[in-house]
Amino acid sequence: MKLAAVILAAGRSSRFENGHKLLAEIDGVSMVRRVCSALAQSKIGDIILVTGANDDRVAKAAGHGRWRIVENPDARDGLSTSLRAGLRNIDPTSDGLLVALADMPGISSALIDTLVSAFEINPDAIVFPASPDGRRGHPIIWPRSLFAALQTVSGDSGGRSVVADHRDLWRPVACDDPGAFADIDTRADLATFIAPDQPTRRK
Template sequence: NLLVLGTLGGKRIIGAPGCARSPKENGFDWVLDRLIAGLDVTARDIAGMGVGGLLMEIPTRPQPREPLPAKAEPKVEIVLLAAGRSSRMGGPNKLLALFDGKPLVRRTAERAVGSKAAATIVVTGHQRERVRSALSGLDVTFADNPDFAEGLSSSLKAGIAKISGDAAGAMIVLGDMPGVASADLDRLIEAFRKSEGRSVVRAAHDGRRGNPVLLPRSLFAAIAHLEGDTGARHLVEAEGLDVIDVEIGEGAAVDVDTREALESAGGVLQD
């Protein structure tokens, strides 16, 4: 039974096993009940209680000891980048291209909002009013990037600056990836939580890294010092953090930087 019962200086001593910490009824409870009631407890009594371990809970005695509080899961927020100029399109804004009658940026934002992320932050810049209008009614927060012409790093910094103080990570979602679904985002979040919020998590396809990318808070300070049209890829390599690649299918590799790519993916450019 793993219990030790003795007397020292006229006082009862109980050597209790680990099961004594459990909220479920166990052999320790049976011995303690008897001693408090003034009943003698012999070696035969203890041996007759079984071979130790936990016993089934009974309705008359539910949860007598306070259980440990559940550990909170690492909180993740999404930074959706929608500030670019679509320069390779030669004029039209690719984020406003229609996919099944819906602007691409709205389609992407809806999938972000529909994921397990705690919040979605949309970074706007080029044609910000048109982009915001396309997202009307969605539960998103906007981060304006007046320096969008300087490149990707300026949008990353604007988005990360809006992340909540209690968030463990930020998932960087590109606005021009029509093949990424809410379920794909959830798979990245789940992998991040399993790492206890310490690892970089990347979407991948056929063993090749892609997007989105989920960054832990430990990288936020370094992102604030990025310059030019660069993302966080070199930071990930320089910091030496663990990187987890999650296979999500073709969506990780399909973006629509050119007219041909957009039309091939089913999009229709607007003026």
């Protein structure tokens, strides 16, 4: 089975005060590189990092690794444009697509591999981590059968509408790893994430 991944990293980081959140360092490693590295150390095959056009700061912060950079010139039109840019550039023979958010530095290669294993058993399903209280987390793996539907999404909701339309395909994976549910939007979020007593912290 062949699985590709797209990391969405083209947002403007408008809520992160005085800086770009994906450039922020945690234990000396930029947020975007932490996410890229987690995927690179997993069983995922082709990895694409989608960044905004005319600003190479995120690509530079990600550095070199087992991922390719794709620029999205339409990033201002919402998250969906980055998803489509990634889909256009993955290996067309991929059986599934893992979509990760670059502002979730707590995701781990172990979590990704757990999701991949679940997808290998259910290759026609939408696979995602689910908390004990029922929250859906990230990353999410999409089956090839829904690639066309993902190409039609618009705005800033990503694939949320497609998820809602295909509840019959849901295969949630029980997950108590808080890194699957913690995204960073503000400096306060980052401070909470890096606090020594926070279970989301990853070294």
